[in-house]
Amino acid sequence: MREAFVDRDILTGDDEAGMAALAAEVRALTEAVVRTGVASAEAASVAAEVAALTARLKATRRVHPPYGTVGESGMERQIANPVTGHLNPIAPPVDFKVSEEGIVRAEFTLPTVYEGPPTFVHGGVSAMIMDQVLGMAAAATGTAGMTATLETRYRRPTPLGVPLTVEAKASRVEGRKIYADGTICGPDGRVTVEASAMFIAPQTRPGA
Numbered sequence: 001m002r003e004a005f006v007d008r009d010i011l012t013g014d015d016e017a018g019m020a021a022l023a024a025e026v027r028a029l030t031e032a033v034v035r036t037g038v039a040s041a042e043a044a045s046v047a048a049e050v051a052a053l054t055a056r057l058k059a060t061r062r063v064h065p066p067y068g069t070v071g072e073s074g075m076e077r078q079i080a081n082p083v084t085g086h087l088n089p090i091a092p093p094v095d096f097k098v099s100e101e102g103i104v105r106a107e108f109t110l111p112t113v114y115e116g117p118p119t120f121v122h123g124g125v126s127a128m129i130m131d132q133v134l135g136m137a138a139a140a141t142g143t144a145g146m147t148a149t150l151e152t153r154y155r156r157p158t159p160l161g162v163p164l165t166v167e168a169k170a171s172r173v174e175g176r177k178i179y180a181d182g183t184i185c186g187p188d189g190r191v192t193v194e195a196s197a198m199f200i201a202p203q204t205r206p207g208a
């Protein structure tokens with residue numbers, strides 16, 4: 001456990017930018033895959049090319065995904081995070097800002113690859129984004145924790161392909177427990193998802 005938190009390569013500058021550019025292309029590839037109308041022979045041909053590219057990347061392999069340098073808020077180092085990580089092709093990615101008041105906020109748009117019900121965002125994807133924003137709001141209190149509970153209330157379907165806003169703030173800290181609430185809103189400002197979570201700070205901070 002300790003090793004997983006500590007032994008990380010740190011990427012900076014051109015190295016981080018180069019990997020982020022690769023992830024962006026793979027993200028575009030993923031969206032192209034779910035929407036392509038090419039015939040099966042062309043799909044098979046592309047699959048062979050992608051397999052060759054995968055083999056090139058696997059030629060050198062890190063034990064764990066790398067970290068970036070710690071940014072202003074101290075939350076940006078997980079550059080392979082599945083919500084915020086610019087190095088992770090499955091991350092939208094969502095770029096959060098943390099205000100001095102501890103409000104964590106972002107605007108983002110989700111493409112077709114995140115579809116659940118037709119034309120709408122998959123509920124599990126919304127929950128993942130809420131877990132992240134609520135966890136960051138908890139961490140903004142100065143005490144980061146592991147998600148112990150996460151309750152999502154889906155008020156309306158969340159549309160794909162249009163600008164959404166997500167926002168969260170911690171409501172209280174009770175010993176090792178940090179409580180936070182947040183929302184996702186559609187372009188009309190109406191709430192589509194509400195969520196509340198409780199985080200528990202580890203007894204011994206991982207890596208400490």
Ligand SMILES: CCCCCCCCCCCCCCCC(=O)SCCNC(=O)CCNC(=O)[C@H](O)C(C)(C)COP(=O)(O)OP(=O)(O)OC[C@H]1O[C@@H](n2cnc3c(N)ncnc32)[C@H](O)[C@@H]1OP(=O)(O)O
Pocket residue numbers: 073074075131132133134135136139140141142143144145146147148149200201202203
């Ligand atoms: C500015 C700073 C920069 C920092 C920079 C980094 C920040 C960057 C932010 C990233 C944001 C990422 C956001 C995603 C975060 C995940 O996704 S975490 C992954 C999902 N969560 C997990 O895997 C957690 C798995 N569970 C566990 O590891 C352990 O059960 C926990 C949650 C750590 C608690 O274990 P524990 O410390 O042994 O807890 P324990 O001592 O038994 O109980 C303590 C208290 O909590 C209660 N409790 C324990 N578990 C639960 C539960 N599940 N439900 C309700 N109550 C519970 C107990 O009843 C007890 O209550 P009291 O008796 O004290 O009233």
